[in-house]
Amino acid sequence: MHRLYEYGDIAVFWDSEKCRHAKMCVTGSPKTFDIQRKPWIDLTKAPTMEIWQAIEKCPTKALTCVYAHEVTTELDPDNCRSVAYISAAPVSEVTSETKYSEGTDSTSTTDNRKQIGECDFRRTDEGFVIYHTEVLPEYEGKGIARRLVFRLLEAAEKEGMKVIPVCSYAAKVLSGK
Numbered sequence: 001m002h003r004l005y006e007y008g009d010i011a012v013f014w015d016s017e018k019c020r021h022a023k024m025c026v027t028g029s030p031k032t033f034d035i036q037r038k039p040w041i042d043l044t045k046a047p048t049m050e051i052w053q054a055i056e057k058c059p060t061k062a063l064t065c066v067y068a069h070e071v072t073t074e075l076d077p078d079n080c081r082s083v084a085y086i087s088a089a090p091v092s093e094v095t096s097e098t099k100y101s102e103g104t105d106s107t108s109t110t111d112n113r114k115q116i117g118e119c120d121f122r123r124t125d126e127g128f129v130i131y132h133t134e135v136l137p138e139y140e141g142k143g144i145a146r147r148l149v150f151r152l153l154e155a156a157e158k159e160g161m162k163v164i165p166v167c168s169y170a171a172k173v174l175s176g177k
């Protein structure tokens with residue numbers, strides 16, 4: 001199971017297959033990581049630094065994190081993709097209605113957001129075929145592509161669908177690297 005959590009300055013990845021339930025995370029930030037709660041991770045419960053330090057103690061790398069860089073990701077199921085946006089306004093002030101156009105670098109918005117990346121898939125009888133992941137060059141190396149892939153992995157798993165990664169980057173993420 002793959003899950004992505006984003007809040008404020010931090011984006012957290014959880015890969016349940018790597019989790020050995022050592023509970024170092026729970027010890028490090030008990031309000032954030034609560035195995036009795038669903039979802040068991042709530043990034044609103046503690047300061048970013050506490051969460052970050054707890055994640056660093058995870059012995060298996062089931063939990064990892066990156067700085068969010070003021071980027072948010074979301075699923076766009078109608079267009080079979082996940083999308084990354086950067087916003088000049090605080091996330092809480094971002095509203096609706098984004099107008100999409102072809103490609104990664106030409107999206108216009110009505111809500112002060114700019115699209116900076118996307119990850120695309122096709123729905124097939126076999127599952128979600130992920131065939132393309134792209135982030136604008138100036139935003140590479142910040143973990144944004146991984147967040148986009150995790151968004152799709154999470155969506156597929158919630159629908160009980162398999163993921164078939166044609167995109168080499170998505171294959172790498174799926175393999176846990």
Ligand code: SF4
Pocket residue numbers: 018019020021022023024025026057058059060061062063
């Ligand atoms: S510290 Fe890592 S391995 Fe241990 S319970 Fe937390 S996520 Fe799982």
